[in-house]
Amino acid sequence: MDFLGQLFNALPGSVSQGLIWGIMAIGVYITYRILDVADLTVDGSFATGGVVAVVLILDGWNLWLAMFIAFIAGLIAGLVTGLLHTLMGIPPILAGILTQLSLYSINLKILGKANQSVNVNQTDLLVSLRWVKEFAFHNPLITVSVVIVVLIAILYWFFSTEMGCALRATGANLNMSRAQGINTSFNKVLGIMLSNGLVALAGAFLSQFQGFADIKMGQGAIVIGLAAVIIGEAIFGKIFKNFALKLFSVALGSIIYYIVVQAVITLGFDANLLRLLSAAIVAVFLAIPYWKRQHKAKHMIKAKGGKSHA
């Protein structure tokens, strides 16, 4: 039972990490599921959030204010991608890649070097890996859970407003939206901004949690975000119909992802191959609905053919 013991020992850390990435995955949900756009900006904006937060915290700013500025930085990154797409007609995936690439330079400029540690002994932080087993309010499990609940409540409210409904309509049907007087370009930009704001906020939490910001910390973030969205839907899709619960299931999906990753590592899996594994899992999960549809279509043709012969 050495395996279970080790896993159990690592669980609080994995769950905390899953919660933090859950904020990021909720951001991905907004673009990928609501707006129907795969936005790759997130790999860059995640690091932007982490970098901005660490620089401001080391400069002695109020922690929550630093988080807010990180969120704003994410909004701006999203604005750039949104404008590249709507104003310059660049396909959304390519627009995201362009922003992501340019953010690499910008993040490097903000941080001044490739990585920067922020020591919890010397600096006040909101969350830290050191506290995951403490029975206290500043335990990241509690802090980040509260943040997620507040964020979901705000998003739930926002998507029920006129503006939020227009954003959902834009993702659901562009022709219908324009016919109903909705400025679809504006809403696309708004959605991509909101998404990247949340992603940057997650990056800001993660850099504190792990005690450093690294300009590569967002690499592959989109895959982790998609994995969380897909796992959450696969497991809770049948029971969670309410919008707030759907967002909640995305956060749960992220936690499950990190527990699985921890289990795989504890089992002795080569950690260098983790990203390959993540990508493979996401690829298979993305393929399943497509395969299901094809199977259905084949089935229908067979059924029809059978009738005509009878």
Place this chain on the structure above:
Amino acid sequence: MLEIKNVEKTFNPGTINEKKALNGINLHLNEGDFVTVIGGNGAGKSTMLNMIAGVYPVDCGNIIIDGVDVTKLPEYKRAKYLGRVFQDPMTGTAADMQIEENLALAARRGKPRLLRPGITAKERKEYKELLKILDLGLEERLTAKVGLLSGGQRQALTLLMATLKKPKVLLLDEHTAALDPKTAKKVLDITEEIVTKNNLTTIMITHNMADAIAVGNRLIMMNNGKIIFDISGEEKKKLTTADLLEKFKISAGQELSNDRMLLS
């Protein structure tokens, strides 16, 4: 109410696929006019409607709705003046959203969408009453996703959405063409009922000649991007499909051809 002046549109100009879709269209609609539009394949019927709606910019000419020159306005800004129903039942509604949410989106056409509630309890009651008019049982399914509805139900709902806020002009682009005959008749009946009740200025493209004659107070025929025939009032009521085919032959110098044209 609607004034189209010398509108021209060429697609893919300067290429081998160049297509002159509209060739100097002039049309004046009075308030309450219900115009049916017929014509062969590629006559420019849908293009004319799309020009009014602002789907693509015009090459030249002007479009004036209720005294406002909308020629330069983007599609979403013109939506304030227009109600639209499309040929494809999938186009007019958001499948992933509830019936009441779709209606609430339509109710806010032409108004700024801010942080007020997307739908209120008072609206829900109103929508329930409105949906009863359709007599399709939708009033009991307010929170059902529109994707679960049949094509006919979706067209009826789209029609309701298009007219929820009284439009200056209602544009119907073969909105019954994708439906089976029985459902098509039902949707057309609902159309007439709503248009008459609200005295809406309407343009309806149809592939059904009998409908084109029976419905509305005016009929226009298009060919090669031009209006070749325009008839209204008593004269229109006396038309027969045979007359229309003959008129087309004389004006266009060719037989009327339309893949979907129904003569009866």
